[in-house]
Amino acid sequence: DAGVTQSPTHLIKTRGQHVTLRCSPISGHKSVSWYQQVLGQGPQFIFQYYEKEERGRGNFPDRFSARQFPNYSSELNVNALLLGDSALYLCASSERPEGTNEKLFFGSGTQLSVL
């Protein structure tokens, strides 16, 4: 079975632009979480979705939004990009809604560079 897949792997944008990152969870997994990892730091929680419902949101501005589709894939959207949005964006999936009571399966991430 395929693991968590993310696309694209690398992306270069300029300030003020908009970006959409995509994630396909492991087959059978209904929970998807998004994390941002700035260089030298640990991943920071952005969103968790389960069965298309947002179940958790981290401390990120409204420029960040996400959604989950009926096939459980997910998109992360970031508007009005800032230089500080440059980071590795990680998607993780799990079977159950309680994303913290079982292990998370992470994708390889999307490296976003904002110039």
Added chain:
Amino acid sequence: SQQGEEDPQALSIQEGENATMNCSYKTSINNLQWYRQNSGRGLVHLILIRSNEREKHSGRLRVTLDTSKKSSSLLITASRAADTASYFCAPPNQAGTALIFGKGTTLSVSS
């Protein structure tokens, strides 16, 4: 905040030696996880230890949890060059919707 804080931030050892990383957290938890990350890419789950467990093993890995001290440790025995990576402990947030990562411990194992 709840985030796990790893110590030391960096650790350099020779192949065959043991590596110990420590983690502290702030609030009550029902479990704690450890993850590994190679070269800034995706994280790989290592171990989940529940609050009613004091120790758990997986291959060359041994994790301990002391809920009274709000601390955990990860021991890698007989380290290999392939163990070179960043290691993160991840307690859950209060709502149980997210894992809270610290800056991690960067382990370098030289041959």
